[in-house]
Amino acid sequence: MSNSTHVARRVSVLGPGLAVLCVLLALIAFLSVTLGSRSIGLPEVLRALGSMDTDGSINSTVTLELRVPRTLLGILVGAALGVAGAILQGVTRNPLADAGIMGINSGAAVFVVFAITVLGVRGAAVYVWFAFAGAIAALVLVYAIASLGREGATPIKLALAGAAVTAGLVSVTTGIVMTNVDALNELRFWQVGSLAGRYAPILTGVAPFLILGLIASLGFGRALNGLALGEDVARGLGQQVTRTRAAAFAVVAVLAGAATAACGPIVFVGLVVPHLARIICGPDYRWILPYSMLLAPIVLLLADVLGRVVAAPDELQVGVVLGVLGAPAFVGIVRYGRLSEV
Amino acid sequence: MAATASTAPQAATAGAFRTTRRRRAARLLAVTCSLAVAVSALFVLTMMVGSFQLSAEEVIASVLYLRDDPSVDFVVRGLRLPTAASALAVGLALGAAGTIFQQLLRNPLASPDFVGINTGAGLAAVTGIVLLQAGGLAVSALALGGAVVAALLMYVLAWRDGVAGYRFILIGIGVALFFDGLIGYMLTKAQLSDARQAMHWLTGSVGQAEAGELRLLLGALILLLPTAVLLQRQLRALELGDDTARALGTRTELSRGGLLATAVVLTALAVAVAGPIIFVALIAGPIANRLLGPATGGIIPAALVGATLLLTADLVAVHLLPTPLPTGVVTGAVGAPYLLWLLATTNRQGAGG
Numbered sequence: 001m002s003n004s005t006h007v008a009r010r011v012s013v014l015g016p017g018l019a020v021l022c023v024l025l026a027l028i029a030f031l032s033v034t035l036g037s038r039s040i041g042l043p044e045v046l047r048a049l050g051s052m053d054t055d056g057s058i059n060s061t062v063t064l065e066l067r068v069p070r071t072l073l074g075i076l077v078g079a080a081l082g083v084a085g086a087i088l089q090g091v092t093r094n095p096l097a098d099a100g101i102m103g104i105n106s107g108a109a110v111f112v113v114f115a116i117t118v119l120g121v122r123g124a125a126v127y128v129w130f131a132f133a134g135a136i137a138a139l140v141l142v143y144a145i146a147s148l149g150r151e152g153a154t155p156i157k158l159a160l161a162g163a164a165v166t167a168g169l170v171s172v173t174t175g176i177v178m179t180n181v182d183a184l185n186e187l188r189f190w191q192v193g194s195l196a197g198r199y200a201p202i203l204t205g206v207a208p209f210l211i212l213g214l215i216a217s218l219g220f221g222r223a224l225n226g227l228a229l230g231e232d233v234a235r236g237l238g239q240q241v242t243r244t245r246a247a248a249f250a251v252v253a254v255l256a257g258a259a260t261a262a263c264g265p266i267v268f269v270g271l272v273v274p275h276l277a278r279i280i281c282g283p284d285y286r287w288i289l290p291y292s293m294l295l296a297p298i299v300l301l302l303a304d305v306l307g308r309v310v311a312a313p314d315e316l317q318v319g320v321v322l323g324v325l326g327a328p329a330f331v332g333i334v335r336y337g338r339l340s341e342v
Numbered sequence: 343m344a345a346t347a348s349t350a351p352q353a354a355t356a357g358a359f360r361t362t363r364r365r366r367a368a369r370l371l372a373v374t375c376s377l378a379v380a381v382s383a384l385f386v387l388t389m390m391v392g393s394f395q396l397s398a399e400e401v402i403a404s405v406l407y408l409r410d411d412p413s414v415d416f417v418v419r420g421l422r423l424p425t426a427a428s429a430l431a432v433g434l435a436l437g438a439a440g441t442i443f444q445q446l447l448r449n450p451l452a453s454p455d456f457v458g459i460n461t462g463a464g465l466a467a468v469t470g471i472v473l474l475q476a477g478g479l480a481v482s483a484l485a486l487g488g489a490v491v492a493a494l495l496m497y498v499l500a501w502r503d504g505v506a507g508y509r510f511i512l513i514g515i516g517v518a519l520f521f522d523g524l525i526g527y528m529l530t531k532a533q534l535s536d537a538r539q540a541m542h543w544l545t546g547s548v549g550q551a552e553a554g555e556l557r558l559l560l561g562a563l564i565l566l567l568p569t570a571v572l573l574q575r576q577l578r579a580l581e582l583g584d585d586t587a588r589a590l591g592t593r594t595e596l597s598r599g600g601l602l603a604t605a606v607v608l609t610a611l612a613v614a615v616a617g618p619i620i621f622v623a624l625i626a627g628p629i630a631n632r633l634l635g636p637a638t639g640g641i642i643p644a645a646l647v648g649a650t651l652l653l654t655a656d657l658v659a660v661h662l663l664p665t666p667l668p669t670g671v672v673t674g675a676v677g678a679p680y681l682l683w684l685l686a687t688t689n690r691q692g693a694g695g
Contacts, residue, residue, distance in 0.1 A: 095511050096451040148686045159450050160628050161685055167621040168678030174545065174671045175663075268519055275512060317530070323523015331516035335499055339509060 014287050017280070021294040025075070028301045032071040033063065036308050069203045074195050074304055075297040076203075076210045077259040078269055082296025083217045084256040085270030086277065086288050090224035091248045092162075093155040098271040099135075099256040102162035105265040106169035107138025108257070109187065113176050116183045125201055128261045132206075135257030141165055143249050152242050154231070195263060195304050195318060206258040213255040214293065220248055221286030228283065268322035269296045272330050279337045299326065370640060373633050377646035384653040385430055389422040391661055428551035428615055429656045429669070430649050431559045433622060435612040437648020438570060438641050440623025441630065442605040445639055446598060447507040453624035454609040457514025460618040461521035462492020463610065467617075468525050468540045472532040481543065482555045482614040489610035492517060497602070546617030546670030548656050559611040570604050570641050573597055619670040622648050625677040632684040651677045 034045050040059045048060035049068075081099065088097045099105055111134025112127050146161040147153040177184045223244045226234040234241050256270065273296040274288065281287035300318065303326060307316035389401045394417050403409040404418040440453045447457075454460055466488025470476035476484065496517050500510040525544075529537050543550075609623070626648035633647075634640060655672040663672075 094449060094451055095508065096449060096456060096515065101451060101456070145682055145686055156450055157685060161682065163451055163621075163624055164678040164681040164685070167625060167674035168682075169674075170620070171671060171674030171676075171678070175667060175675070178545075178667055178671060179665055267522075271515060272519070275515075317526065320523045320527045320530075323519045323521075323526065327516045327520035327523065331499055331513055331520075334509060334512045334516065335502070339512070 010282075010284075010287075014281060014291075018290055018294065021291070021298065025294055025298050025301075028298055028305065029071050029075060032074065032301050032305050033067045035305055036062070036067060065200065069200045070195050070304075071301065072207075073203045073262060074301045076207060076214075077195075077263050077266070078297030078300035079214055079293045080210045080255040080259040081266060081270040081300075082273040082277075082292035083214060083289055084252045084259070085296075086274035086285070086292040087217060087220060087224065087248050087252050088256075088270075089274050090220075090227060090285055090288075091155070091245055091252075092158045093228065094159050095275065096271075097159060097162070098267065099252075099260060100265060100267050100271070101166055102158075102252075103138035103142045103165040103169065104135045104253075104256045105260055105267075106166045106173065107134040107136075107141075108132070108260050108265075109173045110134055110169050111137070113173050113183055113187060116186050117176060117180055122186070125205075128202055128205055131261035132209075132257050135260055136253045138165055138169065139249060139253040139257070143246070147242075151231075153245050158245075195300075202262050206262045209254050209258040213251055213258070216251050217255065217293075218289055220244075220251070221284075221289050223248070224285035224289075225283075228285070266300070266318060266322075268319070268326055269300050272326065273299060276330070276333065279333060279339065369635055370643070373630075374640070374643050374646065377633075377643055377650065381430070381646050381649045381653065384650060384657070385426055388426040388429065388653055388657055389418055391657070392417075392422065424551055424553065424556065425549050425656065426653070427560070428556050429548040429652045431556065431563060432548060432612045432616045432619065433626075433649035433652030434563055434567070434645040435559060435608040435648075436619065436622040436652070437626035437630075438567060438645040439605040439608040439612070440625075440648070441627030441639070441641055441644035442570060442601055443623070444627045446601055446605070447511055449507070449511060450628060451624070452511055452514075453627075454605070455618070455620050455624055456518060457511060458492050458496055458517035458521065459489050459606060459609050460613060460620075461518045461525065462495075463489035463613040464544055464618050465521040465525050465528075466491075467543055468528050471540045471543065472528050472536045475536070479552050479554065482552055485617070486555075486610050486614040489613055490606065492521065493602075493606040493610070542668060543617050545668045546613075546619035547668035548616045548619075548652065549660075549669070550617065551615045555611070555615045559615050562607060562611050566604050566608060567642070567645065570601065573601050573604070574639075574641060617668075617670065619652070619673055621674045621677060622651050625681050626651060629677070629681050629684060632681075 033049070034040070034042060040063060044059050045063050048063040051060075085098050088099070088102055089095060091097075092102075108131035111130040114134075115121050115127065115130040142158065142161045142165050143153060145165070146157040149157075173187070177187055223239060226237055226239045227241065227244065229237075231241055234244075259266075274292050277288045277291035277295055281291050299322070303318050303321040306325070307318055307321045310316060310321075386398050386401050389405070390396050390398060396414065396417065400409075400411070400414050401418055404411070404414050405423065436454075443452050443454055443457070444450055446452075463485040466484040467481045470481050470484040474480075496510065496513050499517070500513040502509070529540060532540065612619075627644045629651075630640060630644040630647045634643060651673060652669065655676045656669050658676060659667045659669050659672040
């Protein structure tokens with residue numbers, strides 16, 4: 001009885017909360033299109049958005065060909081990293097698990113370095129596909145090693161295999177980069193993690209993967225709740241634990257792989273936002289996943305806009321803004337919030 | 343009658359218990375001894391190879407002041423011993439600190455690399471290099487201060503009626519990301535030459551050790567490793583969970599604080615000596631646990647694994663690669679494949695966890 005009223009209250013609070021976040025995201029997306037290092041009047045932005053066609057003026061070109069794709073990419077990549085982080089933390093049952101420690105970023109970096117040094121290719125548009133392939137290859141390797149043996153891919157083995165693969169790949173990348181100045185110079189800019197300079201071609205390249213992955217990810221809420229109770233309980237509840245884990249990893253590979261490929265590693269979003277969602281929603285993944293999906297792009301776009309406005313006409317990288325402003329906010333929330341563990 | 347019927351199985355259980363305990367102790371001893379032998383062999387080997395080849399006998403004689411041969415003494419004691427000793431000491435310190443963190447926070451990923459202590463040291467050192475044009479001893483001192491400040495900051499922020507492991511990890515993530523953001527900002531705003539020097543320091547290398555820092559670290563190891571082992575009993579009780587440990591009579595906050603302080607001091611000194619060498623602290627504990635089998639959690643074996651990793655990495659970095667690289671570049675490549683192999687093989691026997 002009390003349980004059902006609790007659930008009812010939760011739905012009545014958390015449901016409208018999602019709507020509020022949607023409005024907030026729309027507001028910040030609007031800000032992201034209107035604000036920037038080049039000051040463009042609001043009427044002009046609205047006219048450009050209304051006609052959806054560049055009339056040849058610089059202002060409408062900047063709005064439609066630079067700011068709109070950048071904003072859309074920010075929304076998709078943010079949502080993907082947030083959800084991927086939440087799923088990884090759920091599957092490995094580890095609050096430190098994210099795309100960085102599970103080998104995704106380092107796998108992508110190794111393939112990008114390979115493309116630069118061995119194949120001699122250049123340019124963000126080419127790196128996307130190498131990074132995507134590298135991220136997926138690394139995650140497949142982690143899962144394959146962790147699932148050797150009788151019990152399959154247990155959380156602790158997944159975490160350790162991820163950390164070990166990351167360690168090995170980071171060594172390979174640094175080793176090559178330290179002896180090849182040319183590669184260092186290219187990788188330095190890829191590795192910052194930024195929404196800048198990633199426009200329409202990259203957006204249209206990765207968008208299908210991100211959208212499909214996001215839709216698929218929402219179906220994992222119940223399964224992750226089961227895994228959170230422990231493997232034996234989940235199995236007792238009739239869940240096919242191995243299949244769930246493999247499917248979750250496949251979705252994470254697509255989401256985090258495509259996101260990292262498009263924007264480089266952005267650590268904060270995948271690691272911190274799921275914890276924020278958990279503090280708001282409690283331990284239920286059916287709420288944590290959609291909240292992560294909306295909170296992450298809000299945080300990412302807000303940091304991106306701030307980085308553009310604060311240092312205008314220069315830009316401050318998203319990673320720097322998130323670290324300097326976002327991390328203290330997160331520490332404050334953790335300190336005074338009500339925590340429910342992974 | 344009833345009494346004898348119940349004592350017989352009890353005696354059998356007690357016997358089995360004793361046998362497992364004895365087998366565990368034997369394995370712990372065997373693994374620790376073989377690791378110690380491996381570390382000593384690597385330590386001597388590091389000083390033998392180079393442009394001037396020496397025999398093991400010559401090296402040992404020179405280090406122990408048994409023979410007087412000025413040219414050998416100069417190469418061994420003057421050039422090679424400082425690097426070898428710093429690889430040994432930093433490896434021992436990082437291995438021990440890593441496994442203490444992992445057990446204290448009950449999380450295999452919770453090494454000092456990821457919960458903010460190394461990044462605190464890194465920020466202080468990078469700030470010194472970029473803004474104050476500091477070098478050598480000043481950078482080491484700044485790194486030491488940065489690590490201690492970061493650890494204190496996390497402890498104060500995570501304190502709320504005691505320090506819960508889970509909150510400590512989350513606060514650690516936040517603190518690490520904050521310092522990381524500032525390091526990124528520093529590096530983008532710095533002159534290119536300063537940035538390169540900072541990047542080199544951030545990679546970490548045992549060759550850059552300062553004699554003063556190294557002596558301090560060696561002293562701390564002699565003092566703190568036995569302390570940590572003595573606190574091991576409390577650590578074991580903590581592994582069962584805070585409530586159980588309290589019920590067993592462990593003063594959780596005190597022993598947790600003591601162990602944390604030990605691990606933080608070891609990490610801070612190691613970072614001051616060699617820079618933030620990544621992955622040694624993360625990998626040493628899990629490798630030691632898999633070698634030990636059922637008797638997991640030994641601090642000394644983990645420390646010895648850390649020393650083995652770092653000595654091997656130094657050998658590979660300096661002698662096997664076409665161009666000499668900082669040690670921090672190689673540590674992951676040396677340790678990671680071994681951990682993956684251990685994960686794969688112990689699991690096939692159904693013994694891994």
